[in-house]
Amino acid sequence: MMTPIQGVTAPINSRQFQPYVEENSDAIADSSFQSLTDLTKAILHHAFWLAEQKQNLPVKQYKKLLSSQGWEGEEKKYLKIATTFGKFEPQDFAQVEPRTIYQLAERSKQYQKVIDRLLDLSVINQETVRALIQKQRTPRAARPKKPSIWRRLKNGGRYCQIPPIHEASEQTGTTLQKMMDEEGLSAQQIVAEAIALRQAYKKGQLVYADKRNEC
Incomplete structure (x- = not known):
């Protein structure tokens, strides 16, 4: 897991992120590239911060944090992000759209080879990630079925x-x-x-x- 980010004392409310991905994808496409970059990094910062709180806080205090912020049930997706991208820095994915971050985290087992391949790249952007995902999806030749009566x-x-x-x-x-x-x-x-x-x-x-x- 990456080291805590200095100066970050509280995460941004997780409810800010999911609407961008699930409901306002058109708004993301229309926003400036800089705003998209900031949003992706903020998602990763928040995920790492939340994972750190889960690791360091007593269970009751951690649950109290989730309850006070209205995050109960929503924290799981960000903990998955923290686990999936724990070997990276938020800046590494500055050129990747938020939807792709969620997709890789939610299907981390399916896309493990993609994530491992990203560790070898000096520059990570949307094009390279999509290319790796597409390659991973390439269907294998179907084995001929055994005839059955x-x-x-x-x-x-x-x-x-x-x-x-x-x-x-x-x-x-x-x-x-x-x-x-x-x-x-x-x-x-x-x-x-x-x-x-x-x-x-x-x-x-x-x-x-x-x-x-x-x-």
Whole structure:
């Protein structure tokens, strides 16, 4: 954690910051670059100050501080900021917009590689941070899914569904239909029987008999 900032005796009310990010983003875009710089640094100063109070004050006194300032429940986002950017100085992010600071802190685990990479940069600005975030978001190639014939029922059960069989000759479909017509069996019954016979053959329980060799 960075050392306490000399001359800072009280934090700026945290309610000042969040509206800029959540409700008045257009106002941020229209404000001067200098004002944006001051706001980002103030957010980090406040986060570090609050984390210092939490660390040094007795629990009751710390809670009293939060209650007296109306910060209860809001302090968590700033403690996250302090934890996420504890190895930096507020000035390091002077060229980064407030929204990005909140985003990195709220998803610090997801963007840990981005934060670690920032430690290696001599200059940190909005463009470089956004580029690292975008790179982090690059989707990985999806692994091919293992084919499955199972489908779920609303009651939690399941059933198997054989995908459509496409053949130019239509031999499988034609043969199956002929068996159904001649034997009066359902497609499911015939398929089940065929699978059982194939399984038995694979296990060596069936062998091919050539009638020509029979006596």
